[in-house]
Amino acid sequence: MAQHPSAHLDRFRERTRLVHAGRDPFEQHGFVNTPIYRGSTVLYPNVDEFLHRRNTKFTYGTQGTPTIRSLETAWSGLAGAAETVLTPSGLAAITLALMTVCEAGTHILVPDSVYRPTRNFCDTVLRRLGIETTYYDPLLGEDIRELFRPNTTVVFTEAPGSQTFEMQDIPAIAAVAHARDAVVLMDNTWATPLFFPPHENGVDICIEAGTKYLSGGSDLLIGLTSANETWAKRLRDTASAFAMCAGPEDAFLGLRGLRTMALRLKEHERQALEMARWFEARPEVARVLHPALETDPGHAIWKRDFKGSSGLFSIILNPASREALAAMVDGLELFGIGASWGGFESLVLPFDPRAYRTATRWEAEGPALRFHIGLEDLDDLKADLEAGFDRLRATA
Numbered sequence: 001m002a003q004h005p006s007a008h009l010d011r012f013r014e015r016t017r018l019v020h021a022g023r024d025p026f027e028q029h030g031f032v033n034t035p036i037y038r039g040s041t042v043l044y045p046n047v048d049e050f051l052h053r054r055n056t057k058f059t060y061g062t063q064g065t066p067t068i069r070s071l072e073t074a075w076s077g078l079a080g081a082a083e084t085v086l087t088p089s090g091l092a093a094i095t096l097a098l099m100t101v102c103e104a105g106t107h108i109l110v111p112d113s114v115y116r117p118t119r120n121f122c123d124t125v126l127r128r129l130g131i132e133t134t135y136y137d138p139l140l141g142e143d144i145r146e147l148f149r150p151n152t153t154v155v156f157t158e159a160p161g162s163q164t165f166e167m168q169d170i171p172a173i174a175a176v177a178h179a180r181d182a183v184v185l186m187d188n189t190w191a192t193p194l195f196f197p198p199h200e201n202g203v204d205i206c207i208e209a210g211t212k213y214l215s216g217g218s219d220l221l222i223g224l225t226s227a228n229e230t231w232a233k234r235l236r237d238t239a240s241a242f243a244m245c246a247g248p249e250d251a252f253l254g255l256r257g258l259r260t261m262a263l264r265l266k267e268h269e270r271q272a273l274e275m276a277r278w279f280e281a282r283p284e285v286a287r288v289l290h291p292a293l294e295t296d297p298g299h300a301i302w303k304r305d306f307k308g309s310s311g312l313f314s315i316i317l318n319p320a321s322r323e324a325l326a327a328m329v330d331g332l333e334l335f336g337i338g339a340s341w342g343g344f345e346s347l348v349l350p351f352d353p354r355a356y357r358t359a360t361r362w363e364a365e366g367p368a369l370r371f372h373i374g375l376e377d378l379d380d381l382k383a384d385l386e387a388g389f390d391r392l393r394a395t396a
């Protein structure tokens with residue numbers, strides 16, 4: 001290995017690229033990983049270089065270090081992006097993407113099923129800056145054209161929807177948006193670029209909460225905003241203006257997660273799909289919201305556009321009292337009640353979209369639960385849930 005393959009990764013397949021992207025051991029004394037560079041000051045060799053920066057790769061700590069650039073480069077390769085910027089969290093990746101594209105006096109379209117803190121940012125910060133948000137039915141495909149106004153410049157998307165898993169027709173929405181010179185943003189956290197390559201499907205700026213599957217360990221907060229050629233410079237300049245930067249240890253952990261992300265996702269996919277089918281057969285369950293299930297209303301779009309599904313899905317129970325639901329969930333031994341998913345452990349969370357939806361009506365037979373299926377033994381998980389359903393029935 002006279003030269004590390006990172007210099008010409010394009011000819012390799014995805015899993016090989018995940019192993020080699022964004023690192024060059026021979027620039028690091030032969031050590032396999034790019035180390036954690038900590039630093040604010042960057043020194044220049046002379047006045048000429050300081051003034052003209054002809055050979056300078058790094059200028060100041062907030063503008064990136066070799067550790068940060070390693071993950072950004074690797075992610076751009078994976079996502080098919082021209083540029084990636086690391087942010088301190090997934091939500092920061094969303095707000096950076098919006099601040100890159102929004103201008104005072106314009107109108108933006110956001111799906112009603114969007115990650116709730118995204119909605120909060122639109123309703124508070126963007127509103128104060130004179131940007132108006134219309135929430136739209138996530139099931140609108142090309143019919144979204146009817147919601148365009150002369151000043152509509154941004155269409156935000158997220159597929160599947162947070163908590164409720166509606167599939168969006170991203171290519172159809174992107175075609176309508178681009179015909180009107182609007183920019184398309186997507187929160188792709190659920191699928192990651194491994195299961196949905198965003199930019200080749202019409203997304204201009206894409207968001208990934210690396211906190212979830214890039215980390216895989218519930219021990220990291222990081223976000224990635226990637227852009228195609230058209231928006232690359234504007235994204236980098238906006239991040240630079242905010243000095244929006246991730247910490248060096250966090251970038252290092254993100255790089256470590258990247259190497260095993262494909263394997264972990266495949267296993268989350270397999271386990272979650274089996275659990276989803278198991279739930280479908282349970283008499284206590286009215287519906288399972290998982291686009292990879294043939295019975296799911298979004299299945300056709302998922303099958304056409306996505307290469308896989310991840311470990312997160314929801315179920316709707318048949319009518320049950322709050323006490324019965326609490327008896328079921330509180331007694332689970334292997335499912336933690338927690339929000340940030342994507343780690344090795346299983347999670348459960350009750351939710352009720354009626355509290356915040358504005359463009360669509362959420363109708364469900366009974367209480368809704370979101371599950372993240374971790375890497376535990378499936379029979380152990382089923383036994384835990386079986387006992388939970390026993391408690392549900394006993395309390396109802």
Ligand SMILES: *Cc1c(COP(=O)(O)O)cnc(C)c1O
Binds near residue numbers: 089
């Ligand atoms: C978790 C999540 C985020 C935010 O990520 P944080 O790192 O927790 O800020 C954004 N979008 C989606 C879909 C998420 O699930």
